[in-house]
Amino acid sequence: MSAIRFATPDGLPAFLARLSENSRILAPAVKPAGKRSVIFEDWHEGMPVILEKATVPPKDAVLPQCETLFTYKKSKNPDNREDVALCLENRAEARPTVIFACRPCDARGFAVLDRPYLKGPFADPYYKAKRANLTVITITCASGCNTCFCHWVGGGPSSPEGSDILMTEIDGGFVLQSMTEAGEKLLESAGLDDGREVFAKAEAARKTAWASLASAPAIKTAPQCIAALFDNEQFWQEHTEACLSCGACTYFCPTCYCFNITDEGDAFDEKGGRRLRSWDNCMSSLFTREASGHNPRTQKALRMRNRIAHKFSTYPENWGAFSCNGCGRCISGCPVCLDIRAVVLNAIAAAASEA
Amino acid sequence: MPVMKDKELRIVGFLCNWCSYGGADTAGVARAEQPTDLRIIRVPCSGRVDPLFIVKALLSGADGVLVSGCHPRDCHYSSGNFYARRRLEVLKHFLPALGIDNARFEYTWVSASEGQRWQQVVTAFTRRIHTLGAAPGFEDAPLLMKTADMAPAPLRPLGTGKNAPLESLKQAIKEKLPDLACVIGWKQGYDDAHTTPLFAKKPEDVDELVWGPLNAANLAVYLPLFKGKKVGIVVKGCDSRSVVELLQENLVAREDVTIFALPCEGTLDMGRVNEKLGRYNVVGGIAHGATNITITTDGQEHDFSMAEYAQNKCRGCTEPEAVLSDVRMGDSPLVQGEAPVPQELALLDAMNLDERRSFWRTQMERCLRCYACRNACPMCVCRDYCISDSRDPHWMTQEAGVTQKLFFQTIHALHLAGRCTGCGECQRACPVGIPILGLRQHIARTVGELFDNYRAGIDPAAVPPLLGYEVEERNIREREWK
Ligand code: SF4
Ligand code: SF4
Ligand code: SF4
Numbered sequence: 001m002s003a004i005r006f007a008t009p010d011g012l013p014a015f016l017a018r019l020s021e022n023s024r025i026l027a028p029a030v031k032p033a034g035k036r037s038v039i040f041e042d043w044h045e046g047m048p049v050i051l052e053k054a055t056v057p058p059k060d061a062v063l064p065q066c067e068t069l070f071t072y073k074k075s076k077n078p079d080n081r082e083d084v085a086l087c088l089e090n091r092a093e094a095r096p097t098v099i100f101a102c103r104p105c106d107a108r109g110f111a112v113l114d115r116p117y118l119k120g121p122f123a124d125p126y127y128k129a130k131r132a133n134l135t136v137i138t139i140t141c142a143s144g145c146n147t148c149f150c151h152w153v154g155g156g157p158s159s160p161e162g163s164d165i166l167m168t169e170i171d172g173g174f175v176l177q178s179m180t181e182a183g184e185k186l187l188e189s190a191g192l193d194d195g196r197e198v199f200a201k202a203e204a205a206r207k208t209a210w211a212s213l214a215s216a217p218a219i220k221t222a223p224q225c226i227a228a229l230f231d232n233e234q235f236w237q238e239h240t241e242a243c244l245s246c247g248a249c250t251y252f253c254p255t256c257y258c259f260n261i262t263d264e265g266d267a268f269d270e271k272g273g274r275r276l277r278s279w280d281n282c283m284s285s286l287f288t289r290e291a292s293g294h295n296p297r298t299q300k301a302l303r304m305r306n307r308i309a310h311k312f313s314t315y316p317e318n319w320g321a322f323s324c325n326g327c328g329r330c331i332s333g334c335p336v337c338l339d340i341r342a343v344v345l346n347a348i349a350a351a352a353s354e355a
Numbered sequence: 356m357p358v359m360k361d362k363e364l365r366i367v368g369f370l371c372n373w374c375s376y377g378g379a380d381t382a383g384v385a386r387a388e389q390p391t392d393l394r395i396i397r398v399p400c401s402g403r404v405d406p407l408f409i410v411k412a413l414l415s416g417a418d419g420v421l422v423s424g425c426h427p428r429d430c431h432y433s434s435g436n437f438y439a440r441r442r443l444e445v446l447k448h449f450l451p452a453l454g455i456d457n458a459r460f461e462y463t464w465v466s467a468s469e470g471q472r473w474q475q476v477v478t479a480f481t482r483r484i485h486t487l488g489a490a491p492g493f494e495d496a497p498l499l500m501k502t503a504d505m506a507p508a509p510l511r512p513l514g515t516g517k518n519a520p521l522e523s524l525k526q527a528i529k530e531k532l533p534d535l536a537c538v539i540g541w542k543q544g545y546d547d548a549h550t551t552p553l554f555a556k557k558p559e560d561v562d563e564l565v566w567g568p569l570n571a572a573n574l575a576v577y578l579p580l581f582k583g584k585k586v587g588i589v590v591k592g593c594d595s596r597s598v599v600e601l602l603q604e605n606l607v608a609r610e611d612v613t614i615f616a617l618p619c620e621g622t623l624d625m626g627r628v629n630e631k632l633g634r635y636n637v638v639g640g641i642a643h644g645a646t647n648i649t650i651t652t653d654g655q656e657h658d659f660s661m662a663e664y665a666q667n668k669c670r671g672c673t674e675p676e677a678v679l680s681d682v683r684m685g686d687s688p689l690v691q692g693e694a695p696v697p698q699e700l701a702l703l704d705a706m707n708l709d710e711r712r713s714f715w716r717t718q719m720e721r722c723l724r725c726y727a728c729r730n731a732c733p734m735c736v737c738r739d740y741c742i743s744d745s746r747d748p749h750w751m752t753q754e755a756g757v758t759q760k761l762f763f764q765t766i767h768a769l770h771l772a773g774r775c776t777g778c779g780e781c782q783r784a785c786p787v788g789i790p791i792l793g794l795r796q797h798i799a800r801t802v803g804e805l806f807d808n809y810r811a812g813i814d815p816a817a818v819p820p821l822l823g824y825e826v827e828e829r830n831i832r833e834r835e836w837k
C-alpha cells in the first residue's frame with residue numbers, strides 16, 4: 001500500500017521545514033541573471049519553494065562536483081627516519097538528504113547511476129553511503145518541453161523510476177504518492193492531509209501530460225546502429241564540427257558519471273594529503289590522455305562518438321537500458337545548440353543506409 | 356617557516372635574482388633592520404613573474420605580495436622588466452574587480468647595490484600590510500546576489516536583418532567556395548528559434564545559411580582549428596574583431612581566411628527570450644518584422660522587440676559593420692553616440708571591495724567548472740592544453756571551492772588582457788548564467804586607459820599592448836616609497 005497525501009501550495013514550506021529537522025533538503029533555487037538559472041541548493045526555512053525544472057540536476061547529492069575520498073598522513077619515526085607510518089582516514093560521509101521537486105528525468109538519473117556504482121562487481125562505498133541516505137521527491141511534469149524527450153528513452157512525465165515519492169499538481173495543491181518504502185515512511189510522518197480522495201485528479205493530470213507529448217520515434221535499434229557506425233569517422237565528424245569540446249553537456253547531465261581522481265596536499269604536511277574525486281568528462285581531450293602522452297581520442301569527433309555510444313549503445317548493452325533520460329539539458333544548455341536527438345536519429349538512418 | 360602568530364602576516368616577495376635579491380642581501384650584510392614577514396621567492400627576472408603568481412598567492416591566503424626587479428633600462432635580459440611593468444600595472448588595476456585591495460600588491464625596482472632602498476621598501480610595504488591587516492577570504496564572505504541592468508538605448512536602430520542582401524551573399528560565397536575547404540556560417544538549429552553553426556562545403560550547404568538576430572554565436576572560435584587550410588567565415592561586426600585579433604597574433608594567416616560580411620542589426624539575448632517564453636513544447640514558427648520578431652510557441656505568439664531584447668553588447672555596439680572583410684554587402688548603419696560603460700562592468704563599479712568579494716562568492720558557487728566560457732572564447736587558443744588542466748605545473752586543484760573557480764576566471768581574464776574584444780561569448784556560453792564578462796570588460800577598460808585607448812581586434816597590424824612595451828611609458832608612473 002502506498003501512502004497518498006495532499007498538500008496545498010501554502011502547506012509546502014511547513015512540509016519542508018518538518019523534513020529539514022532530520023535531513024538536509026536539496027530544493028531548486030532561482031539564480032537571477034541576464035540568463036537566469038535554477039540550481040539545487042540547501043533549503044532553509046524562509047526560502048521560497050520553487051518547482052521549476054532545474055538547469056542542473058541534483059546529481060551532486062550522490063556524486064559531488066568534488067569530494068574527498070580519504071585523507072592521508074605520513075609520519076617518520078624519530079628514532080628511525082626510514083620507518084614511515086601511513087595513516088589513512090576514510091571519508092565516506094553521508095547525511096540524510098531529501099531531494100525535493102526534481103523531475104522524473106532527474107530521478108531516473110539515479111537509477112542510471114545506481115547500476116555501475118552499486119550493481120557491478122564492486123559497490124562504490126562513497127556513492128552507496130550517500131544513496132542509502134537519499135530520499136527523492138519528484139514532481140511530475142504537466143507537459144513536455146521543446147528539448148526534452150523522456151518518452152523516447154523509456155521514461156515519461158510521470159515515470160516513477162528512481163523516485164521515492166511522486167508529487168503531482170492538481171487544482172488547489174499537490175498529491176504526493178509514495179513509490180517506495182522510504183517514501184511511505186516519509187509521508188506517514190510528514191503531517192500532511194490524506195490525499196486518497198483527490199488521487200484520481202492526479203492520475204488525470206498525469207494522463208493529460210502524457211497526451212501532450214509528440215509521438216516518439218522508434219529508437220530501439222540505436223544500440224546496434226551506433227555500434228555499426230563505430231568506424232564511420234565521417235559520420236562522427238559531420239555531427240561534431242560545431243562542438244566546442246567544453247563538456248558542459250556532461251556536467252549538467254543527470255546520467256553522466258565519469259570522474260577524475262587527484263591527490264592534493266602533502267602527506268608529510270601537518271594537514272596531510274587529500275585524495276579527491278571530481279567530475280570529469282569524455283568531451284575533453286585530457287580525459288583520455290595517457291601518462292605516456294599518447295591519446296587515443298585527440299579528435300573531438302571520437303569523443304562525441306564516445307559520449308553518444310556510451311548513452312545509446314554500450315551502456316544499454318551492459319545494463320539493458322539507455323543511459324540518457326531525455327532531459328534535454330545537453331540540447332538547451334549547449335552553447336552551439338547541438339542536438340543529441342538528431343545525432344541518434346541520424347545514426348539510425350545512416351546505419352540503415354550502410355547495411 | 357611558520358608565520359609568527361599575531362605578529363607576522365603572510366607576505367610573499369618575488370625578487371629578481373640579478374638585482375633585488377642582491378639588494379636584499381646587501382641590506383642583510385649591512386645589518387639593516389627589517390621586518391620578518393616577507394617570504395622571498397627568487398626569480399630569474401621580474402619578467403618571469405606571471406601576474407597569476409600574484410593572484411594565486413593572494414587567493415591562497417597571502418596578505419600581501421611584493422614584486423621587485425631591476426630598474427628600467429637595467430634588466431639583465433635587457434627588456435624583461437619592461438614587459439613586467441605593463442603586466443603588473445594591468446594587474447594592479449584589475450585586483451579590485453575581484454574584491455581584492457590592490458594596496459596588498461606592489462611592484463618596484465631595487466638594484467643589487469641599493470641595500471638601503473631595499474630596507475625602505477620592505478619596511479614600508481610590511482607596515483602597509485599590517486595597517487590593512489589579514490586579508491579577508493572569499494569562502495566565508497556574506498552572500499550577495501546582484502544582477503546587471505539592461506544597457507541604455509542602442510547606438511543605432513536595431514533590426515532583424517530581414518532586408519539584408521542574404522541571397523547575394525550566398526551567391527558570392529558559392530563563387531568562392533571551390534577555393535575554400537569550407538565556409539563557416541549559421542543555419543537553423545533544432546527549431547526555428549535557434550541557430551547552430553554551419554560548415555558549408557557544397558553549394559547546396561550554402562543555401563542553408565541564415566542571417567538575423569539568432570546568429571549570436573561568434574564563429575571565429577573555429578578558425579584556429581582550420582590552421583593551414585583556406586576557409587571562409589561569415590561575420591557580424593563583433594565577430595570580425597575576433598578575426599582581426601587572431602590575425603594580429605598570427606594565429607590565423609590573412610591569406611587563409613576569406614571574410615564575408617553583412618551589416619549587423621543586433622542579436623537576441625536568448626537568456627531573456629527564453630525566460631519570457633517559459634516552458635513550451637514546440638516552436639510553431641518565427642516571423643521577422645523590421646524591428647521585432649515574433650516567436651510562436653504552442654500556438655501562442657510572443658513578441659520581442661530588438662530594442663528591448665537585443666544582447667547588451669549589441670545595444671552598446673560601435674562596430675556593427677565588419678572592421679575587416681573581403682566580401683561586404685548591405686548599407687552601412689549610422690552609429691550615433693559613445694559606447695556606454697558595459698553593463699556587467701557598471702555592476703562591478705557600483706560595488707565596494709567587500710561587496711565584490713561577496714558577489715563573486717555568490718556567483719562562483721554555482722560554477723560547474725565546465726569551462727564552456729573558455730571553450731567558447733575565440734581567443735582561448737590553447738584549447739586542449741590549458742594551464743588550468745595541467746598537473747605540472749600545478750596551477751589549480753580539482754576542488755570545487757569558490758576560490759578555485761574564481762582563480763580560473765582570473766586565469767581566463769588575465770590571459771585575455773589586451774586581447775579580449777568583448778564579444779561576450781564566454782558569458783553567453785555559461786550554462787548557469789554567471790556574469791563573468793565584467794572581469795574581461797574591467798581589464799579592457801584598463802588597457803584602454805593605459806595604452807592610448809587601445810582596443811583589441813581593430814587594426815590587423817597593431818601589436819597587442821601586452822606583447823610590447825615602451826621604454827618610457829606614458830601612463831604608468833613609478834610609485835613613491837615613504
Ligand atoms: S555542450 Fe555542446 S559544445 Fe560543449 S561539449 Fe557538449 S556538445 Fe560540445
Ligand atoms: S544525454 Fe542529454 S538529454 Fe540525455 S540525460 Fe544527459 S543531458 Fe539529458
Ligand atoms: S574573454 Fe569573453 S568577451 Fe573576451 S574574447 Fe573571450 S569570449 Fe569574447
Ligand code: SF4
Nearest residue numbers: 722723725726728785
Ligand atoms: S561556463 Fe560558467 S559554469 Fe562553466 S566554468 Fe565558465 S563560469 Fe563556470
